[in-house]
Amino acid sequence: MPSPLEKARQAPDSMKGRILSAARKLFGEYGFHGVTTRMIAKAVGIDISTLYYHWGEKQDLYEAVLTDLNEDIRLKLREIEKLVHGKPLDVRLEVAIDVMSDYLFHNPEASNLMLFSYFVKTRTRSDLDTRMTEHLANIAVAMGLALDKTHVPPQANARVLAVWNSIINFASGENYFRPMLSLDRDAYLEVVKETLKFILIPAFTRKDS
Amino acid sequence: MPSPLEKARQAPDSMKGRILSAARKLFGEYGFHGVTTRMIAKAVGIDISTLYYHWGEKQDLYEAVLTDLNEDIRLKLREIEKLVHGKPLDVRLEVAIDVMSDYLFHNPEASNLMLFSYFVKTRTRSDLDTRMTEHLANIAVAMGLALDKTHVPPQANARVLAVWNSIINFASGENYFRPMLSLDRDAYLEVVKETLKFILIPAFTRKDS
DNA sequence: ACTTGTTTCCAACATTTGATGGAGAACCAT
DNA sequence: ATGGTTCTCCATCAAATGTTGGAAACAAGT
Incomplete structure (x- = not known):
């Protein structure tokens, strides 16, 4: 039998799914303590008790968000693996950088959520x-x-x-870094990809001396 | 005339300085919304009104913490610059990685605070x-x-x-990454330095083809 | 129409949290 | 000692926040 989360993933238009997706965006922007249940409810356009009815405690919802995200990452990695199967390492890296960057830049909350779970002590x-x-x-x-x-x-x-980390940093930091580089979204994404390749590929493809 | 923050920096044993340093640690662990003024006051062992007396609003204190940190970083970078002046690029990188890693690992809140300001939308x-x-x-x-x-x-x-980013990530993520690698602190620090050099140096020292 | 189960909202709750006013200590120059 | 200044705490406030009970709205089978 599928878990509540799986059901919500499969039915993104259901109330459970809509709440999950709004929560994911908000938690990704402000972090666990930076988001209130009322903020989430408001984003969905429902009363907060409806939210509690579907997901229970805030902490539970947050964990559902993380699990949801992790499942996405797993699928993405598998997709990349299929794409580059059998190719040499420099090509694998290149493709992985391109695909992951595209994915993260179109799901800006994803990299933020990852950073939060790596770096932030949640009080509970x-x-x-x-x-x-x-x-x-x-x-x-x-x-x-x-x-x-x-x-x-x-x-x-x-x-x-x-x-x-190199990859998710550029995605996560877009709001902070992009103004510093004075680039528009597309240009920023291009520079990021190029920079990542510049940094990462030589390390793994150099001939050992 | 020196600003309040400068005074606190120069007199770390003063009440202002003690509050600043406690705040810095806590904000570094939990982020802005994850810390309450009461937590900080408790850490110092004082009443919260004493805290407000010295630093005013929570937001002001937080900004003082960031400014304080930035000053530290600036000094550290200058120190490194003196250390490597005139050396070739690969040596500069090597020394910079060593010194920055040591600094960040002995001031774990520093890298976290930086990540927070890069990645997290503060509600205000x-x-x-x-x-x-x-x-x-x-x-x-x-x-x-x-x-x-x-x-x-x-x-x-x-x-x-x-x-x-590569450097601060490993420092910030220690609590999360180190258990994954099953290493003690010293070994982790060594592996991190080695990895950073492995990744970063080839990119900047390769002969262009 | 009637029952049964599900979903949604309104109202309220106890805590937590940011913030302040004012009374007393502590310090210090005179 | 006296007066003024600086510092610290107690008590308190209003707003925000997590969470729940219960009543209404809705859906669906009989």
Whole structure:
């Protein structure tokens, strides 16, 4: 039987789905403590008790948002993996950067939510996510940094993290960085992709000396 | 005449200074909305009205924290610049990575605060910071990506941002990433430095083809 | 029409939170 | 000691916030 979250994912027009998506946007902008249940309800155009009826406590809703996001990421990574299967590493990186950047720039709340869960202590801490660990392991294997999903050396994970973070930072920081660079959205996205490739590809493709 | 903040910086044992430092730690952990004035007062061991007496509104205190941090960063960057003056780029990067990593790992709230100001919409938005722009310009010149502080092309700024973000991410994410890598603090710090050098140095030192 | 179950809203609640007024300490120069 | 200034706390306020009970609206089967 599907969980409540899965149902909401499959029926984005249902009340549950609409609340989830509004919550996701808001939590992505302001963080957990920066959003009130009333803000979410107002964004959907409903009373707050309707929100509580569907999702229960604020904390529960927030966790549903994170799980929802993680599922999206998982699918996106799988899509990329299919796209680049068998290609050499520099091409894999290039495609991964392009596709992930496009995705994150069209879902600006996604990268913010990730940053929040990495960096912010929630006053009421929920248990750690193992999902990120899985993503990392998958990427490490895909990049040839580890042979086996179950045995990824710390060094390999660290390198994957460096790549991963570089990408989400530019997406997350758009509102802050773009004015500093005086670029419009399209130009910013292009510069970001180019910069990421400039930074990341040489590290992984250089001939060892 | 020195501003209130400068006085507090110069007298860290004064009440003003103690409040500032407690606030800085807490805002760094939980973000603006995640911290209450009562939490800060409690951390210092004083009544909240004493806090308001010294710093006024929460928002003002928060901005003082950010300004304080920015001053630290500025000094740190200048220190690095002196340290590597005249050295070739790969050495500059190496030293910068080492020194910045050490600094950020011993001031864990610093990188978090930076991430907050880059990524989080505060519900009550204060005006944009120009200080970050200055830091970027300085680094860009120091790295030879621009000839003149006042004319840094977007591409150069983007590259500096990529470097900058990579470093603060690992510091900020320690609580989240370190358990994933199963490393103790020292080992984590070492792996981070190594990874940063692995990622960043080749990009800037390769011979153009 | 009547029952049964689901969904939505109104009203209210107890806490939490940002913020202040005013009374007393503490300090300090005279 | 006295007067003035600076600092600290207690008590309190109004607004915001998380959360719930219960009544109405709605839907669907019989």
